Amino acid sequence: MELNEVKKIIQDAGIVGAGGAGFPSFAKLAEGANTLVINAAECEPLLYTDYMLIHERLYRVLEGAEAIMEMTGINKCLLSVKTTKGKALNWTDGQELAPGVFVKLLPNVYPMGDEINLIYEATGRLVPPGQLPMTVGVIVMNLETVYNIRAALRHQKPVIEKWLTIHGCVPNPCVLRVPVGTCVGALFDRLGIKVPEGYTVLDGGPSMGKVIDPSKTIVTKATKGLMIFPDDIPAINVKKRTARVQLTLAASACCQCTRCTDLCPRALLGYPLEPHKHVRVENAVSETMPESVLTASMCSACGVCEIAACCQSISPRAVIAQHKKTLAQNRMKYIAKPGEEISVHPERRARQIPSDRWKRMLGVDKYDRVPEYIPEMLEMERVEIFTSQHIGAPSIPCVSVGDTVEEGQVIATAAEGFSVPQHASIAGVVTYVDPSKIVIEKK
Numbered sequence: 001m002e003l004n005e006v007k008k009i010i011q012d013a014g015i016v017g018a019g020g021a022g023f024p025s026f027a028k029l030a031e032g033a034n035t036l037v038i039n040a041a042e043c044e045p046l047l048y049t050d051y052m053l054i055h056e057r058l059y060r061v062l063e064g065a066e067a068i069m070e071m072t073g074i075n076k077c078l079l080s081v082k083t084t085k086g087k088a089l090n091w092t093d094g095q096e097l098a099p100g101v102f103v104k105l106l107p108n109v110y111p112m113g114d115e116i117n118l119i120y121e122a123t124g125r126l127v128p129p130g131q132l133p134m135t136v137g138v139i140v141m142n143l144e145t146v147y148n149i150r151a152a153l154r155h156q157k158p159v160i161e162k163w164l165t166i167h168g169c170v171p172n173p174c175v176l177r178v179p180v181g182t183c184v185g186a187l188f189d190r191l192g193i194k195v196p197e198g199y200t201v202l203d204g205g206p207s208m209g210k211v212i213d214p215s216k217t218i219v220t221k222a223t224k225g226l227m228i229f230p231d232d233i234p235a236i237n238v239k240k241r242t243a244r245v246q247l248t249l250a251a252s253a254c255c256q257c258t259r260c261t262d263l264c265p266r267a268l269l270g271y272p273l274e275p276h277k278h279v280r281v282e283n284a285v286s287e288t289m290p291e292s293v294l295t296a297s298m299c300s301a302c303g304v305c306e307i308a309a310c311c312q313s314i315s316p317r318a319v320i321a322q323h324k325k326t327l328a329q330n331r332m333k334y335i336a337k338p339g340e341e342i343s344v345h346p347e348r349r350a351r352q353i354p355s356d357r358w359k360r361m362l363g364v365d366k367y368d369r370v371p372e373y374i375p376e377m378l379e380m381e382r383v384e385i386f387t388s389q390h391i392g393a394p395s396i397p398c399v400s401v402g403d404t405v406e407e408g409q410v411i412a413t414a415a416e417g418f419s420v421p422q423h424a425s426i427a428g429v430v431t432y433v434d435p436s437k438i439v440i441e442k443k
Contacts, residue, residue: 003031006071006153013152014159014221014420018144019050019113022222022390024420025145029072033139036068036077037122040143041106042085043113044205045359045368046167047225050143051085052175052373053163061143062098064150069100072139078104078122079143082112082355109352110207111302115140117265126342129271129298130335158408160425162219165371166191168206168227168364169199173371179425180221181383181440184214187226190378195228202227206235206364207303220389233363238306238315246318247283253312254279260305260316263351266298270342272334273298275305275316278323286323290330296323297333307361308353385411385422385438392418397438403430404443411438 011026019039038061040050054061065077077100081091086105093105104122106112116127118140125136133140141149144163151157162180167173170193178187184201188194195201195214202209203217205225214226229236241249260275267273273295286293299320306315327333336342345351359365388394395412405411405424412422424440432439 001071003029003071009152009156010149011414011420013148013157014423015145015148015152016159016221016390016420017142018148018222019142019224020222022220024390024392024418025141025149026420027418028139028141029068030134030139031073032137033072033074033134034076034137035123035139036065036072036074037119037138037140038065038077038079038143038146039113039115039118039140040079040081041113041118042082043111043355044207044209044225045355045362045364046173046227047165047205048167048175048371049163049165049224051081051088052371053143053147054081054089056373056375057147058097060150061147062101063154064146064148065101066098067150067153068139068141068146074139075100077101080104080106080118080122082106083108084355107352108355110304110355110358111265111300114265114300114302116269116271116300120269120344126269126344128336128340129342130333158423159221160408160423161377162221162223164219164223165225166193166227167225167371168202168229168367170228173369174374175371176374177377178219179378179380179383180219180389181385181425182219182378182380183382183384184212184217184219184226186380186382187219187378188214190380193228198231199228200231200236200240202229206362207307207358208301211239218384218386220386222389229364229367234307235362235364241315241318243318243322246315247322250279250314250316250319251282254314255312256280257311259309259311263304263309263353265302265304265352266300268345268348268351270344271298272342275299275320278320279314279316281323283322286326290326290332293323293326294332294334296320297327299324304353308358380426382439382441383425385425385440387412387422387436387438389422390420392420394435395419395422397433397435399430399433399438401430401433404428405430405440411440
């Protein structure tokens with residue numbers, strides 16, 4: 001099977017990055033790379049989705065990895081996990097799991113799941129700022145994405161289910177599968193989970209997860225975990241502040257100690273990103289002179305600057321997020337110039353934050369325990385399928401209200417260019433359609 005034919009199968013299955021922004025996976029596949037890095041780092045505390053997928057379905061992941069290697073001409077794959085979880089799986093560094101597929105044990109530091117840090121730790125290669133991993137001969141894919149590719153190639157199965165970690169302040173943490181489009185509130189009801197007064201729900205982990213309203217939030221192809229925490233811990237405190245409060249605090253309280261830059265994981269890799277300088281740039285200035293904040297595009301939004309570095313309770317991450325919005329509006333980003341060289345900071349290893357310390361800093365260490373695995377797919381009576389669950393043009397609905405659809409049926413086709421289709425995650429009747437979403441209810 002030729003590469004373009006395989007890419008078409010993967011696009012038609014609606015496969016996107018399962019643990020990030022939803023980058024369409026077909027676009028990552030190209031000849032010329034020599035290393036496939038499978039990202040199973042789960043650097044966020046309390047996330048066990050990839051760990052449980054390895055524990056329960058490793059052979060399927062390996063089959064997916066072998067298929068990707070065969071069609072791209074790659075001869076080496078590194079299945080990358082943190083050392084703690086690698087030991088729990090009885091793995092050793094360099095262990096061969098399948099022909100050409102090797103274990104890579106990563107340091108127990110945060111943020112190991114960041115693509116740029118991951119590539120450096122796994123391969124020793126530095127991706128130039130603003131460039132794609134392919135420029136250093138690497139393709140990176142999330143573990144669940146590789147699992148989904150195997151399902152598409154072997155069984156023509158589209159992405160209609162999601163592996164999730166439910167964790168935090170819940171009676172029984174678990175990892176389970178749900179239909180794409182499941183309402184978080186309905187999921188909690190099925191699991192008997194109540195959100196107490198004074199507690200917050202996150203889509204994602206405690207470091208980078210977003211505060212959500214469970215009654216309105218839907219599980220997408222990129223959702224990795226759902227967590228509940230009390231409002232008085234550092235992980236939630238900083239997320240509850242409005243953007244205006246964050247920017248006002250930054251403008252008035254920054255003492256320019258440079259600790260945010262000293263500990264920035266991207267800066268420690270040699271990237272020309274200096275968070276302390278972004279903090280002192282007023283938003284009005286960045287809007288009129290976006291070139292002055294160009295380096296903001298290199299920020300991974302890991303949160304080290306706000307949780308571990310700042311002594312004034314400022315969030316450089318929030319300031320940089322505003323600058324990134326300005327750059328996006330102007331379609332600008334930092335791209336390394338030809339011949340521009342970067343070098344790793346000599347104190348990088350000493351300045352990295354151990355995972356256990358990071359959990360304590362966030363205030364979530366007391367909740368961390370291995371969750372239960374629920375093998376049965378959770379059935380839902382209603383789903384909302386968003387047409388934009390990926391980077392690129394939204395899918396185009398191709399069903400109407402009243403149509404009866406089968407599980408796995410295409411309900412929104414890929415748009416021209418960079419896009420993927422959407423599929424019905426349950427069988428039922430279409431009860432609502434607009435350009436942004438399609439609602440399906442069981443008969």
